[in-house]
Amino acid sequence: MAVGASDTAVRSQNRGATWQAITTATGSAGTLQSIQVQTEFLWLVGDSLGAIYYTENRAESAWTALTLPASSLGTIVAIHDIVFVNNEVGYILATTAAPAAVIFYTWNGGADWTTKGSRMAADFPTADRINRVAYPVVDNQAVAANNIALGGLAGDGSDGIILLGIAGVKG
16 A cells, blocks of 8 residues: 555555555545555554544545544644554654654554553653654564664754664563
């Protein structure tokens, strides 16, 4: 699946040999710029104006707006990435008007989203924007869900930034 300007979404069912337009629009006024194909039927898209939409039927009917909790850093103005590590753990990378990077996460398949709690360090460094989240592709889902890398723009637009999030080890 690919997304873009003017609420455009296309999909391929043959590894990109041919593409088909998704005719049910999300209603986004911005540019669709992030996509997560969670399952054959569940898709999420994020746009350049901070909106997120999802479909549970491959966009055969209307998309539903996903409401994220308020961020202490301000109003969300863009969604940069949506990634689910497995069926339960997922991340949404957003930017506020400040600008400041915000990372939302879910531990229950998207039923709840937060920016707070045990998964996020209290001393998260200042960043204007986080563009991408990556995780290790390994058989052990606990390892994949608890180890991420983030890449984006450091505070005050000064330079690039790469952050590693590694769960604490009890031993």
